[in-house]
Amino acid sequence: MQSISIELPRIDSEGKNQYLQENTAPSDNYDIAEKQFVQLLAVENLDKQLNINPDIATYFEFALATALTAAYDGAEDYQAHRFLQRILYRINRLYLFWYDDLQNYENERSLYLQRVRNSIETAWQKWELAQIDVESLQKLDVKQALIDRVAYDLNPEISEGSRYIREEMSVEGYKHLLAIGSFDGLVEGSRLSRILGGTANPIQCTLVKVLLEEYGNGRFNRKHSTYFAAMLSEFDMNTEPEGYFDLVPWEVLACANHNFLTTERKRYYLRYSGALTYFEVAGPSAYRNYLTAAQRLNLSDAAMGYWELHIREDERHGQWMLDDVALPLAELYPNNAWELLLGYDQEKLMGDRAAEAVVKSIRQAETPVRAG
Known part of the structure; x- marks a missing residue:
């Protein structure tokens, strides 16, 4: 059979860009x-x-x-x-x-x-x-390094940004936080679903348990995204997925795109598992910041319910991810186990970068309000 080849236009280019408008920002x-x-x-x-x-x-x-x-x-x-x-x-x-x-x-x-x-x-x-010392990760005792990282990230030091959210952020800032957070909060757990197919074993079953809880065990009214939508509704905000896409900093988009990459390429299974371990472990500390802010602002229960739910469930999920996913994978793939640490450290680095960008965006959104 004769193959048909489609010649696509080149993406790379050399020389001066004659197509972009020189007098345009x-x-x-x-x-x-x-x-x-x-x-x-x-x-x-x-x-x-x-x-x-x-x-x-x-x-x-x-x-x-x-x-x-x-x-x-x-x-x-x-x-x-x-x-x-x-x-x-x-x-x-x-x-x-x-x-x-x-x-x-x-x-x-x-x-x-x-x-x-x-x-x-x-x-x-x-x-x-280039921002990660990959060579040093390859020399570590992976299981002990994972245990040590999790022990620290369960109760990290409060950053300047976290303190701002807890102690200074206004209601308008809280609404801005919800707007950006809705980018992930309204489609929560969707990327995790991409790695669940394949051979059945205890590791896979643990990941399925995590997904099922994120999805309310199949009940729409218990799905975590439903709780997030309820927070938005308390302020008459848009509850459609991607409704505030234009507000999302690139650093937050990068986290989502990185998860797409590591879930769609099964070769990166260990990296994603390490990343998810960090995400579930570190989540409660971030959500406590948001919950503390909501309580300080005397907001309704519905306006903070998602954070309360996540604090309870992610504390459990983090332990599952360490004990029943990350550590067993380190034993199953001893020669590649360092990739779990790479995924963990990258998720932390990118997550911290995104958190700083969100706080910066909140401060900018609040400036007109505070000035007024």
């Missing part, structure tokens, strides 16, 4: 390019159309090449990071089903989208890994 150029990308997602049979007319993606491709250099070759430009993580998320979200128009999934297997995703992930992951 970089953020505006990226916004224009993102809008073009959204239009590309809706093109019927995108790969075929690009083969016929590659010019329909020209503006986007030059913006992509510009952003990759600006974000990862030393400058670390904020707008470039934001653009790249938003584009990557728009591709990754197609792994999930949103109960929307089925035509929105027309290009979910597109080779062009795969190439865009790979070009971003390759540069981004190299940049992320």
Whole structure:
């Protein structure tokens, strides 16, 4: 059988970018390019159309090449990071089903989208890994290192940002926190579901237990996302998933995209398991900050119920993840067990970075209120 090869337009470019508008702010150029990308997602049979007319993606491709250099070759430009993580998320979200128009999934297997995703992930992951001393992780006693990390992260020192949330954040700041948090809170646990298929064993069963509790054991009114929606409703806020997408800092998007990467590639199973261990262990300390703030502000029970639920359940989940997932995996894969630590440490590093970005965003949102 004769194979059919679709020649896709190149993503990389060299020389001066003649397509981006020289007198336009970089953020505006990226916004224009993102809008073009959204239009590309809706093109019927995108790969075929690009083969016929590659010019329909020209503006986007030059913006992509510009952003990759600006974000990862030393400058670390904020707008470039934001653009790249938003584009990557728009591709990754197609792994999930949103109960929307089925035509929105027309290009979910597109080779062009795969190439865009790979070009971003390759540069981004190299940049992320450069911030971790991987060689030192490979020399550690993995099981003891996991136990020590968990012992510390159960009750970490209160950071400046956490203290601000606890003691100073206003009601408007709390609403801003909910808006950003809804990005994950309304689709909670969805990425975990991507690693549950396959051979049955006690490790898999523990992960299923975690997912079932996140999903309210199949009862919609008990699903954790339902509790988050209730908090939003208390303030007459938007309860639609991704309703506040434009408020989400790139650092938060990076956490989501990193989880997509490590759940969709089974080779990264240990990294994701280590990351989930940290996430479940560290969650209660963060939620206590939010709960303390809500109580100080005299908010209703419904306006803080999600935090109370998570504190109770994630304390249990963290212990499950250490005892019944991470440590058994370290025994099962002794030569690769250090990847559990890599996942754990990366999740912590990226989570701390995201938390700082959220606090910064809250402060900025509160400034007009406090000034008034």
